[in-house]
Amino acid sequence: MDYKIIEKPAFDVVGKARKFTTVNGENFVKIPQFWDEFVNNENGGKVLMELTREKPGPVTGAVELGICYMPEDSKNMEEFIYAIGVEKPNKLVPTGLDIVHIPEATWAVFESVGPMPKAIQEVTVKIFQEWFPSTGYEHAPKPELEVYLPGDPDSPEYRCQVWMPIIKK
8 A cells, every 4th residue: 555654734624523433434434424414414515615715724734634542531532522524613503513633643544536425435445454464554543634635535636645543553
């Protein structure tokens, strides 16, 4: 798998967060539904784009982000929180949105090519099943990022990224 290693400073994300489980692959079904509900039914996409004036974030270059992280009180490794958001601009955050802090980290960055969500899900599975076991890195206890770049996410040529926080074994 092709990847690059980068380091980025801490930043905040504003968006909507919800708890999910990996049991029976539920996350691969429920997270796309969450995107659909938030963007279409709750007009969340419009709210986030108004916050950023549709400009990509200065740290990630993303127009939107998917963030996976463990709840602070979690003892169950099958549960996690997933948030849909944008890099927090320096303005007041509308009520009802969550703020997720992304700490400074070293990231392994993987490119995903193809329509969403299938393409990014396939890359994520490969990272955990193939890349982590075959490298000198392990997952750092920090959020994972899905970095959605400008473009048409339904296109077979759409490019986005998965950022995995890493530490040397």
